[in-house]
Amino acid sequence: MAMKRSGFKVFFYPDAKIYHLQGQTAKRNITATRIEYWRSRYIFFRKNYSVLKTVLLYVGLFFKLNLSIVIQLIPALFITKTRSRFKVNVILLLWHLIFCPDSWGIDKGISA
Numbered sequence: 413m414a415m416k417r418s419g420f421k422v423f424f425y426p427d428a429k430i431y432h433l434q435g436q437t438a439k440r441n442i443t444a445t446r447i448e449y450w451r452s453r454y455i456f457f458r459k460n461y462s463v464l465k466t467v468l469l470y471v472g473l474f475f476k477l478n479l480s481i482v483i484q485l486i487p488a489l490f491i492t493k494t495r496s497r498f499k500v501n502v503i504l505l506l507w508h509l510i511f512c513p514d515s516w517g518i519d520k521g522i523s524a
Contacts, residue, residue, distance in 0.1 A: 442496070443503050447517040450504070454512070470508070477505040 416422055450473065457466040480501045488498035507516050 441518065443500050444516070444518045446500055446504055447507055450507075451512065451514075451517060474505070474508055477501050477508070481505065 454466065454469070457469050481498065484494050484498040484501065487494040489495075507513070
């Protein structure tokens, strides 16, 4: 309906096929993907829940990120997979500390 309201014509083509390449964009840039995930979650919470619940979501993730970074610090020095998660968490924490700028995320120039 949104497309129709925007002036687009809607057609039905029963032979059309769509192939979903399950997570191909996410594999290319996991950090930007996580930023987009949290950005969309915050938008959803702002639209559907109270300010208190939205703030609790922000605060909860902030503490979770800090705890994850502390726990992963030593293993990240020795384990490649942990190092990757550690890097994602540090960048995500930084994104939160600078108030979740729109300029970060998929196709926005910030990657890891």
